[in-house]
Amino acid sequence: MGLPFALLQSGYAGLVLLVVSAWVCNHTGKTLVACLYEDEQRWVRVRHSYQDVMEVCFRKLVFLCIIFVLVIELVMTCSAYLLVSTGLLLDSLSGVAAPRSVCLLVSLMCVLPCLLLTGLRPVSTLSLLCSLAHALISLLVILFCLSRANHWSLSALSVSVKPEDFLVSVGVIIFSYTSQIFLPPLEGSMEDRGHFNGMLGWTHGVACMTKTMFSLTAVLTWGPQTKEFITDNLPSNLRPVVNLCLLAKALMSFPLPFYSAATILQSCVFRAPSDAAAPSVSIHDGRGALAIRCALLLMSYLLVLLVPRFSLLMGLTGSVTGAALTLILPCLFHLTLRWKQLTVRERLIDAAILSFGVICSVSGVIFSVKRLIGGL
Numbered sequence: 001m002g003l004p005f006a007l008l009q010s011g012y013a014g015l016v017l018l019v020v021s022a023w024v025c026n027h028t029g030k031t032l033v034a035c036l037y038e039d040e041q042r043w044v045r046v047r048h049s050y051q052d053v054m055e056v057c058f059r060k061l062v063f064l065c066i067i068f069v070l071v072i073e074l075v076m077t078c079s080a081y082l083l084v085s086t087g088l089l090l091d092s093l094s095g096v097a098a099p100r101s102v103c104l105l106v107s108l109m110c111v112l113p114c115l116l117l118t119g120l121r122p123v124s125t126l127s128l129l130c131s132l133a134h135a136l137i138s139l140l141v142i143l144f145c146l147s148r149a150n151h152w153s154l155s156a157l158s159v160s161v162k163p164e165d166f167l168v169s170v171g172v173i174i175f176s177y178t179s180q181i182f183l184p185p186l187e188g189s190m191e192d193r194g195h196f197n198g199m200l201g202w203t204h205g206v207a208c209m210t211k212t213m214f215s216l217t218a219v220l221t222w223g224p225q226t227k228e229f230i231t232d233n234l235p236s237n238l239r240p241v242v243n244l245c246l247l248a249k250a251l252m253s254f255p256l257p258f259y260s261a262a263t264i265l266q267s268c269v270f271r272a273p274s275d276a277a278a279p280s281v282s283i284h285d286g287r288g289a290l291a292i293r294c295a296l297l298l299m300s301y302l303l304v305l306l307v308p309r310f311s312l313l314m315g316l317t318g319s320v321t322g323a324a325l326t327l328i329l330p331c332l333f334h335l336t337l338r339w340k341q342l343t344v345r346e347r348l349i350d351a352a353i354l355s356f357g358v359i360c361s362v363s364g365v366i367f368s369v370k371r372l373i374g375g376l
Contacts, residue, residue: 017170025327030197032180036187050070057336073181079300082300083304104305133248144221174327
């Protein structure tokens with residue numbers, strides 16, 4: 001829902017970036033999954049997750065640092081969903097002037113059952129419902145914008161934009177395509193893994209068309225008045241319906257990154273030591289797992305208090321961790337593990353994407369933090 005505002009801030013360059021980011025994220029997704037395999041003759045799958053690939057490529061200290069970045073990215077995603085839910089509740093209860101802190105606590109109470117998640121089945125069911133809600137929201141907003149097509153004006157998009165606005169928008173757009181950490185288990189669960197690359201390509205293509213149409217129609221409809229959260233632009237008779245769908249989507253989206261972060265931390269903390277004589281702790285240790293999940297939930301809550309603006313949180317997340325996990329690390333893994341099998345063209349593409357990711361990450365963090373400090 002923050003993409004139209006990001007497009008407004010980045011102008012025509014943002015349109016190009018929406019398309020380029022889809023291609024780049026599709027490429028890095030394929031390269032990441034390729035790193036799960038060895039022996040090109042038989043394609044033997046020897047790794048099963050993002051963490052497995054990291055562990056092979058880096059020393060223990062670097063591996064732990066990247067695990068930290070991975071968890072932070074997931075926690076920031078959880079915080080974004082909490083922030084969206086809070087804003088929607090605040091808007092829905094504007095008639096009774098409910099304090100923001102109360103709305104945030106209500107959102108927090110709604111996601112408390114996530115502490116009891118023990119498997120992927122309920123998470124996948126909620127993710128499916130979330131996708132349906134997202135499709136309905138996008139359709140409603142696009143149809144409304146199309147009904148106002150006679151008022152559209154291309155002057156809303158500018159050729160020249162402020163570098164600061166553009167770089168923050170880059171983080172928002174990259175964040176919208178972030179899915180790499182979920183791709184290894186997804187590919188592993190497919191009956192015919194040979195269809196994975198085709199599926200990934202079609203998914204990114206459809207996502208690119210949907211995001212571009214959604215963002216462009218919204219900006220053409222509301223122009224410079226496009227709000228940070230697009231539902232704030234909707235008329236009063238349509239906004240409650242969209243807000244209700246969006247609130248359900250945000251709450252149903254929360255379990256996936258939360259469960260992923262909890263699983264990663266549990267696997268690190270409760271991993272059995274190499275010394276067989278040493279006592280080991282089961283990954284199913286109830287109290288330890290609950291403590292980790294409570295800590296993650298508390299971190300998500302505190303981050304919402306620290307970063308009260310949605311676009312800043314998305315921009316910061318995309319710049320700090322999204323670029324690293326989506327652009328930088330997959331290319332680094334590919335170059336490290338498959339250097340001898342790569343052609344010169346493939347090496348140059350990976351190096352170019354890696355460099356682009358580093359530039360976007362560093363500059364985006366600088367400007368996002370600068371804006372964050374200015375807004376406190």
